[in-house]
Structures are given as C-alpha cells and as structure tokens.
Amino acid sequence: MSDEQGEPPVTGSTADDAPVAIQLTDIVKRFPGVVANDGVNLTVRSGSVHAIVGENGAGKSTLMKTLYGAHKPDEGTITVNGKQEDFSSAKDAIAEGIGMVFQAFMLAANLTVWENIVLGDEPGSRFSLNAGAARSSILELGQQYGLEVDPDALISDLGVGDKQRVEIVKVLYRGAKIIILDEPTAVLVPQEVDALFASLRELTTQGATIIFISHKLDEVLKHADAITVIRQGKTVGEVDDPSSVTSRELAEMMVGSELPTPETRESTVTDVDVLELRNLTVANAEDGARDLLDDVSFTVHRGEIVGIAGVEGNGQSELVNAIVGLAESTGAILLDGHDVTRLSTRGRRDSGIGYIAEDRQKDGLVMPFLLWENAALGHQHQPPYGKGPWLNVGGARTQTQAIVEEFDVRTPGINVPAFTLSGGNQQKLVVGREMTAEPKVLVAAHPTRGVDVGAQAVIWDILRDARAAGLGTVLISADLEELIGLSDRLLVMLRGQIVAEVDPASVTPADLGSYMTGATTGGH
C-alpha cells in the first residue's frame, strides 16, 4: 500500500445512470458465534468493474458466496437485474447468469483445458461427448472476449495466468453475464495483473458485469469503476468515482485507523556470517527432471533480513525445507560457522534455526491441540516445556501465558484449542513461539499470509526488533511490498535458481515482477 494518488480508471465507460445489475440490501449472515455480514449494502451497475475491498475477515468472501447462492442470507434481499432472487444453490445463481471464479483454482490438473471447461455441462448426448463442439465454442468465446486459451493444452502445463483465464472462460461458457472474482490477483505477478484487467475490461464492453474482491488498493484504484469498502461485516464506504480518493484514504476506511508500513529503519546488518548455504540442491524425484532447488548459495549476516522473491513454485518451498532439514538435499549449510548439514530437523532447530512454516494450519500448528501444547511444538524436549523424558505441563503453561501476553495473542486463555483463534492470532502464537526460543537464524515463509492488518503490523515489528537484536532472517513472501519493505537484500528465484540480487531500496514491485518472470535477467 503506497501513498501516491491512484491513477484514474482506464476507461470511464459506465455512466452513473447505467441500469443496476445487482442490488444487495441489508444482508445479514451469521455463523455460530460470528456475524460475518451485518447489514451490507451493495449496488453494482451493469457493465462496470466493481471492486469490493476490505481486510481479511471483513466478510467479503461471505458476501460473494451469498450472491453466488452458496448459502442463504439470514436477512436482507438480493436483486438481480431488477428481479428479487432467492437462490438456494449455486445452480440457481448460474441460471441467472452469475458466475464465480474462486481464489483457489478448481481445475483438474490431468485433464485438458476443454475438458475442464465443459466439466459438468458437457455438450453432446448422455452417452457421447461432443469434443468438437466443445473446442469450437471455447475458441469462439476466446475470440469474442479476447481470452484465448488452447483447448487441448493440459492444465498441469499451464502457468497461473493461463489457469485463471481458463477459469474465466469456464464461467463464460456457462453463460455468465455477471462474473465474481475472489482475489484474482493474489497469485499473479504485476504484468499478469495488467493483462487480467485488460481482459476484464474487454468483457464489460461486451456487456458483462465484473465484481472483484481485493485488498490491493493500487490495483483497485487503477482498474475499478466503483468501489465498496467493507469493514467488520458492514458497508463503510461506497466510492463511485475512484479518482476522488487516494489509496491511503481507502485503506484507512478499510482498517478504520492509521496504517502500518513494512519499512525497516536504519540498517543493523553486520559482517558476521550467521547462515551460509553452499551449493544447496534438491533433486527432483522424477528422473531427468530439472532440480527443484538448483545450486543455491548465499550468506545471511547477523542483523540482516534476506528476502527471497519469486513466483510461487520456483523452489522457495524446497529452499525452506532444505534449510530446516525437511527435504533431502546436497550441498552444505553452515550455522554460525558450524556445519549442520548432517543434523536432523530437530538437531538443526536445537542449534538455533527458528522456523515459521508457510502453512501454519498444516505445518506450524496442531489445530485440535491446546495453545500451550502448540507453544511447545518443536521445542517440546527443551526447558521450560520438557524435563528429561517428561512434559513439564506447568512450565509449558507459564511460558505460553508469557508468549500470549508479550506477542499480543488475543485468546480467552491458553487452554483452548488452536482452531478457535483467528488466523492472525494463530500466527502471532507461531511467531512468538519461535522468537521465544531465541534462534540465531529465522526461516520465515510467508509470515503474514492471510492475517489481518493489526496482526501483520505486530509481526513486522517482531521481525524488525529481532533483526536489531542480531537475528539473521531468510524471508520468503509473495507480498512484494513486504519483501521490499523488510529486506536488507533481495534475491530472486526462478526455476530453482537464484537469478538476481537486487537492492530493495531502489527496486520497484514492477521491476521485481520482471525478474520473477524471467523477463529481465541478471542482478545489478
């Protein structure tokens, strides 16, 4: 999120008097113990690109699922093209021309593009599939809307941008005129984002209406015709003319308070090596395939944050796993001058590697475990959690209470299971747990992914304070602002290799995007 004024919309094609395509009035949706939508109003004009912005957990996705018929609202009305609707399933919504592209792609990797597109709505008779008809209608749709896809390509061979295009064609194939996209740009690099919005704009000129969810305010200001801001389940702002607001104003509407920034202050980098990777390589299990991590060498100094940029799936996970000891690797890892290559995961963590896993619910926490049991995770055999062969329950509880207080984990207590906490509080517990063990090196994979702005600010502060205290950090993130803001040095990974080293003080997200896709090569 930056300060500068957003550019005006690319086209101003929609007039304020265009007919209303969607009207949601006073939508209330409750889940056990949570009111996800608490009186949301939304007016979307036909032929416009409408953005819905809000923090994680503000209720955006819930609202879109209501509109898409995935669940019924407890109160409020849905009007589509002037007709009041009562969707009882997504099928009803599709029948009214509403289609949704989910954040996580729903494509079968081992089927072709056309097979995925027609899945569930196949042309032909009950017993035979008319592949020719499917191919030609897909090509036709592609030409009409400027969304060309190769019908016979295998999904597993496509990049994220292409996969997303397939998802959009899939929705169009079902006759959708109103298309909802849930965080469509989360997985795209800047160049792909521009291409996506060009396609969406093209769709609107053909009569489609686009609604997209985002929390990236610059792209919202650049591409949307109108914006609705949601905070804590309520509509808090409606912007009909995006050129009249700045991204900072929008962000403050979204958060309801002052914004944090990821900027690090003065440099604390020393010339003491704390982590040195030499020719680290992770082979691909498939014979003959290129290495997943290919001859990676770099050094992290005390007090330094080294950021790793890259499109997801270019070896970052393998790098993390190789450092932590979760992946078989060749090469050498030196921690504080000692060779830890031969140590197990436990041995490496005991010698001072802290680890914030990419997916906290899968690797970082045990959801049904109580908070104090989770605080012991990875440190269970060390004081104060463990005492010889025994678990020190008293010590673990005391320590957990301290972590909860110091790292601002909002919880009713330490004897509740982890799944009761929000994502941000779960992550603060993970970060607090790792920091409390006083590591020499921290491997932080996506430390603020899916957490709210408040928790994000807390986690950024923790990382900065630890850096000032001499911690060496390897930071992997898909959030380019976070990488640029926090890192002292940025390495770009592509196809398992480090392809560039850039100075975060001078690089822009757009430049970084070029390195990440391989459009620009080499460092500076």
Added chain:
Amino acid sequence: MFERIWRASLAPLMAAATAIIISSIALIISGNDPIDAFREMWKTIDSTQSVVIIVNVSVPYYISGVAAAIGFKMNLFNIGTNGQYLLAALIAGWAGAEVSLPPVLHVPFVIIVAITVGGTWALIAGILNVTRNVNVVVSTIMLNYIAIGISAFLLAEFFRDDATGGLVANTKLMPDSARLPALNPIFELFGVNFPPNTEVFGFLPFAILLGVAYYVLLNRSLFGYELKLSGMNPAAALAAGVNPKRMVLITLFMSGAVAGMIGLPFLLSDPSFLKYGDAFPTMLGFTGLGLALLGRNNPVGIAAAAIVWATIERATQRLGPIGIPPEIGKILQGSFLLSAVIAYEVVRRRNDAAAVAAAAAATHDLSDSSYEPPENLSTGQGTGAPV
C-alpha cells in the same frame, strides 16, 4: 468437576438409551416382552457372584481396549491385537511352566515374556510399514492369521503337555510361584462376603496400574506428546523434529506389548486356566477395538466400556432357558457402539462450535475461522476418538 463428569457421560447415556430402545423393538418383533427380558437381566447381575464375574471378564477386555487405544492415538490401526496376545500367551505360558523361580520373580518373568512377544509380533507390521510402506491395517490383520497358525503349530509340536492325552492340547500348568493370589481377603476387610468358588482375580491391580501408566505416558511424557502430535498432524510433527518412522515402530511395539498382556489374567490368576490351551479365549483383540472407540481412548472410559460389555454378556446368559433369545446381548452391544460413535460426533461438533464462538466473543474478533477439524480428531487432549 461434576459438570465435567456429566458432560463426558451425556453422549454415552444417550447412546445407552438408544440401544435399549432398539433392542426392545427387536424383542417385540421376536414376540417377547422387553420388560420381562430386562427384569430377568437385572436379576442375573444382582448378586455378588455376578459382580465378581463381570469384573474378572472385563479385565482382559480393558487391557485389549488400551492396546488398541495406543495405536488409535497415533492413527495407527493395530487390528492385530488378537494374534499378538494369542502368540504371547502361548509362549509366556510355556516359558512360565518351564522355569522355576521364586514368586517375586516368576510373575514378572511371565509378564516380560508376554509383552516382549506381543510387542515383537506387532513390530513386524511396523517394520513392513517404515521400510516397504505396507499399510498397517492390512499387515496387522494378516499377521493375525499367521500368529494363529504359528501358535497352533508350536502348541501341537513343541509346547504341548504330554501328560494331557487325547484330543486336548495345552501347555503345562504353571507352578504356584507364577500364580497371583485372589483379591478376596482385601474385599473381605470391607465386609464383602464371597460365595464359594468366587474369586476376584489377582491381575486386577496390574490392569489398574496399566491404565495409570497409559494415562501418564500419554499426557505427561514427551513420548506421549509426540505420539499424539504424529497422529493429529504428521506434517507438523515432522516440522517439529519428530521422526515419524521411529514413532511408528515404538507405538506399534507398545500397542503389541500391551496386547501381549491380554491373556495374562487367565495365565496368572484364573484357576480354570493357569496354562495356554485349546480352551483359551480367542477373540478378545477384536472386542478391544470397539471398546477403545467406546471409551474414547481414555483409560477410565475404556474401563467403563469393558464393564458394560461384560455386564451385558453376564446379564443375557440366563435368557435362553426362559425362551428369550440371548442374541439380544449382541444387539444391545452393537447398537450401543454405533449410537455412541454418532453421539460423540454430534457432541464434538457442538462443543467445537461453542469453543470457536467463545473465543470470538472473548476477543471481539470477527474473522471467520475457516478451519474444520478433521473428522477423526477431537478437541483437547486425551479424548481423540478414531474412525
């Protein structure tokens, strides 16, 4: 405290009510009066002798339940407890009759032989799993048949007591030094009067100790922590530095070792056995799987389940002579187990939703927790019910 007990008993009580209703319907369909049947059942168990028999029968059930629970806690389904205890009982019974030791050593000797054999037999499935990735369910089931075959062979060819002729095959009777005395004198101190030929078997204290050890190991030891961790989230266990292969091997050994103890109450304290032979009970392992489920892997719960099982069996014994099919006992057990599993799940979902709501209310946090606990896990410690 009372509220906790009440909450833990709510689901089983609901299940018991359902089971009684279902078996009443079965009784009515078969032309019997359910009231008569249940009155007869109550009369059967309403005596000191019946209570003693129920306790004695429930001890091996309980041990079998604990053996299964150890595996369940790590999502390892040791379906092979049957084979493990049969082989263990045969070898321990034979070895116990072959040696001559003072009582303080003889009993521990038999116990150690039994747990070693049971554990080692289970370990075969563990080794197949970690080296060849063979599914534990499949290998433990198949090892049952191998164990039954091997024990029949060993008994017939090597361990048979030649003194007992004819068609019966059993090991030699163990000497008195290997016999645990009956617990009657202790209960008599509290004024209990025993009818003749009624003994509380001396293995009972060992079973209680086993439950305590199981509880402490699971909830107070690092090993127990890592075991539950590996069962609930193997990926997080790996990231926390736990070696999953080592955990599989140790857990299966321990489950098998406890399974090896299932036959010990008969060998060491049941005057009608004190040896392994053709008459030895053969299906206790499978019963334990259901009891672990019913008792939610908790030692007190498994003990309660074992007592209920033994009570139903005792209560239905005299139904036959008065013309009511005793199979009603199986219907009671089966419908009880099924409804309990359903009731646990209903209660678990309700409790989880309440916990999420309480946390949200306490922290005024509006974010919707997208996490849904996997079906086979329950919240908190010590209550993970598998399947």
